[in-house]
Amino acid sequence: MRNRPAIPGISPDDDPATPFWRGLIVLRIVTWAFALGSIWLNAHTFAVAWAGWLVAGVMTVWTGVLTFFYVTPPGRLPQLVIADLVLNTVLMLSSVPIVGPAQLQGGAQTITTLWSAAVPVGGAIYGGRYWGLLFGGITAVANVLPRGYFNIYLAEDTVLLIGVSFVVGVATEATRNSADRVRQALRTEAATAERERLARSIHDGVLQVLARVRKRGLEVGGEAAEIAELAGEQEIALRSLIASGPLESTVDGDTDLRQWLQLMATPSISVAAPATPVLVPQVTAGELAAAVREALSNVDKHAGSAARAWVLLEDLGGEVVLSVRDDGVGIADGRLAAAEAEGHLGVSQSIRGRIADLGGTVELTTAPGEGTEWELHVPTGGSR
Numbered sequence: 001m002r003n004r005p006a007i008p009g010i011s012p013d014d015d016p017a018t019p020f021w022r023g024l025i026v027l028r029i030v031t032w033a034f035a036l037g038s039i040w041l042n043a044h045t046f047a048v049a050w051a052g053w054l055v056a057g058v059m060t061v062w063t064g065v066l067t068f069f070y071v072t073p074p075g076r077l078p079q080l081v082i083a084d085l086v087l088n089t090v091l092m093l094s095s096v097p098i099v100g101p102a103q104l105q106g107g108a109q110t111i112t113t114l115w116s117a118a119v120p121v122g123g124a125i126y127g128g129r130y131w132g133l134l135f136g137g138i139t140a141v142a143n144v145l146p147r148g149y150f151n152i153y154l155a156e157d158t159v160l161l162i163g164v165s166f167v168v169g170v171a172t173e174a175t176r177n178s179a180d181r182v183r184q185a186l187r188t189e190a191a192t193a194e195r196e197r198l199a200r201s202i203h204d205g206v207l208q209v210l211a212r213v214r215k216r217g218l219e220v221g222g223e224a225a226e227i228a229e230l231a232g233e234q235e236i237a238l239r240s241l242i243a244s245g246p247l248e249s250t251v252d253g254d255t256d257l258r259q260w261l262q263l264m265a266t267p268s269i270s271v272a273a274p275a276t277p278v279l280v281p282q283v284t285a286g287e288l289a290a291a292v293r294e295a296l297s298n299v300d301k302h303a304g305s306a307a308r309a310w311v312l313l314e315d316l317g318g319e320v321v322l323s324v325r326d327d328g329v330g331i332a333d334g335r336l337a338a339a340e341a342e343g344h345l346g347v348s349q350s351i352r353g354r355i356a357d358l359g360g361t362v363e364l365t366t367a368p369g370e371g372t373e374w375e376l377h378v379p380t381g382g383s384r
């Protein structure tokens with residue numbers, strides 16, 4: 001099962017498909033009783049009667065084992081689900097020597113009868129629609145092979161085995177996806193509530209102090225005015241952080257890249273992004289945000305005290321493009337190579353290296369006195 005973070009009121013061990021598993025346990029017990037009754041009624045016609053009762057014993061023990069393990073989520077292991085398929089296939093094929101080829105060709109049931117139908121349902125519950133198709137297909141083949149023929153009735157069995165398993169798999173996937181959406185909503189609600197609590201605390205304390213420092217510093221002038229300007233910038237940045245929503249993510253683990261970038265806006269840094277969410281994997285968002293921060297850090301260190309910067313995000317469907325431009329002094333020819341030779345690897349590792357790891361490319365446009373522009377292209381795998 002997938003690991004899930006703890007959510008108040010919901011245990012990480014909860015399995016949304018638990019009702020399906022309980023239904024499967026009931027189905028196994030009912031079909032086991034039917035198979036036992038079938039063996040009791042028909043054992044006298046078997047080619048090897050004692051082997052039929054041996055199979056009945058194996059089905060009894062295995063039904064008990066699966067019932068014990070399937071009751072709780074930790075016991076629903078893929079090894080058991082796969083072992084169930086293997087054992088069922090072996091028992092169905094053993095019908096040839098036990099029941100007898102003549103009896104099977106005459107229309108007799110396989111030794112397991114309806115007991116086998118629970119196997120593909122279990123696979124579908126565990127793995128979804130594709131597991132259901134695979135398990136249903138294998139069980140259908142094992143149902144036909146011992147008979148040596150294929151008719152309309154076996155065709156009906158085949159369609160039912162595969163079709164029902166597929167439908168159960170679809171229903172299970174839908175149930176788990178719905179539960180994941182509820183979990184995501186609860187995470188977002190909890191994050192929003194915590195942010196609001198922190199916002200109240202910050203508003204009552206830190207923001208008021210910054211506002212007072214800014215006001216008093218401007219009144220005093222001189223060096224205090226510089227401190228007042230810095231306090232004002234931090235106040236604006238902090239207000240922007242409070243105003244922005246929590247970094248949300250989808251069920252698939254994608255996140256809105258706009259939120260990561262909007263937190264970087266300051267009086268000297270402008271951020272422009274599309275009006276609609278730009279969804280990328282969490283790892284991609286983190287790496288892109290780190291590359292942008294490195295580029296903005298270079299603006300702060302090297303572009304000049306009066307330099308301004310602009311961050312532009314574009315969503316082109318199959319890729320995102322991030323541009324970081326400033327109106328500073330620019331970069332002289334050979335300066336980046338010299339910095340790397342001196343051991344300053346901010347550009348080569350924090351920008352180029354990160355984007356290369358994401359499968360993207362970096363374009364740098366700069367000249368002395370003409371500012372600098374970084375253009376980061378990263379594929380997202382989407383389509384326009």
